[in-house]
Amino acid sequence: QVQLVESGGGLVQAGGSLRLSCAASGRTFSSYAMAWFRQAPGKERDFVAAISWNGGNTYYAGSVKGRFTISRDNAKNTVYLQMNSLKPEDTAVYYCAAPRSAYSSGSYIYTRTTAADYDYWGQGTQVTVSS
Numbered sequence: 001q002v003q004l005v006e007s008g009g010g011l012v013q014a015g016g017s018l019r020l021s022c023a024a025s026g027r028t029f030s031s032y033a034m035a036w037f038r039q040a041p042g043k044e045r046d047f048v049a050a051i052s053w054n055g056g057n058t059y060y061a062g063s064v065k066g067r068f069t070i071s072r073d074n075a076k077n078t079v080y081l082q083m084n085s086l087k088p089e090d091t092a093v094y095y096c097a098a099p100r101s102a103y104s105s106g107s108y109i110y111t112r113t114t115a116a117d118y119d120y121w122g123q124g125t126q127v128t129v130s131s
Helices: 104-110
Strands: 004-006 011-012 016-027 036-041 047-051 058-060 068-073 079-085 094-097 127-130
Touching: 004 104, 011 047, 016 036, 016 094, 016 127, 036 068, 036 079, 047 068, 047 079, 079 104
Parallel strands: 011 127
Antiparallel strands: 004 016, 016 079, 036 047, 036 094, 047 058, 068 079, 094 127
């Protein structure tokens, strides 16, 4: 059974930074792409960033490109989201997600940017950015 557990959320002032972590268990972590999504109150769950199984490919939503960095440590079964220059509009619950299937092609992540493309989800961690 795949389990994803996020941590690292909190309250930060605009312009500040946070690093989210997602610890995975239940299967061979290094074989699968991973992604981060976020959901603000009353809104849909939106794609933030994704990373291929070996970290060789990354992809970002336009709203976070240049400010957020996704990375992974396969030895620790963990994926990270470093968030810099945070804005009040980044306030949301952030979710870690993983697909059911493994794909050898790193470019797979470029066409997997909706919540429906991912099968396993963490419980979410709240990020609040004050102005």
